[in-house]
Amino acid sequence: MTAPISRFPVPSLTSLPSDIRERIVAVQEKSGFVPNVFLVLAQRPDEFRAFFAYHDALMEKDSGLTKAEREMIVVATSAANQCHYCVVAHGAILRIRAKNPLIADQIAINYRxxxxxxxxxxxxxxxxxxxxxxxxxxxxxxxxxRKHGFTDDDIWDITAITAFFGLSNRMANITNMRPNDEFYMMGRLSKEA
Structure with missing residues (x-):
């Protein structure tokens, strides 16, 4: 038996506005599946657009933080907030971006x-x-x-990523968002294995 991906209604892909449907299909083509966060949040199109616009502004830009370091922030704070979805999903992304199959588990359990x-x-x-x-x-x-080399812009990024994922963690927890099974093994084994 497969558990539902949310305790709230999840719209069908065909019922979504075209811009949202196109974004989800593009993610599906790139990753091979649709991350459940897209489907769960799609029931509120305006909020979906705002959420992912801010996500992309924080997580995809050039910054003093590497993309792997940004994912470290997400995994560590999501673990502290007991957000199952974000630890699993962003743990997968961290493993891939850091090219390290162990790092996400280490950070989620005890980054120190x-x-x-x-x-x-x-x-x-x-x-x-x-x-x-x-x-x-x-x-x-x-x-x-600053003693560790972080600029004020970097500190702002650390703060904004932490705050944004505080919102994300709370939405994932209240919706009971289920991580896709695909996330669990991503970045753990080489493609040749």
Missing amino acids: KADITPRQKAMLDLALKISSSAQTVTDDDLEEA
């Missing part, structure tokens, strides 16, 4: 013991503090990040 650089640990220290108690972030916290 993960095989990452001191700079990346400092980045995740800040992200976790923002995620759990943003009101306690001080100038000293930002200065600590």
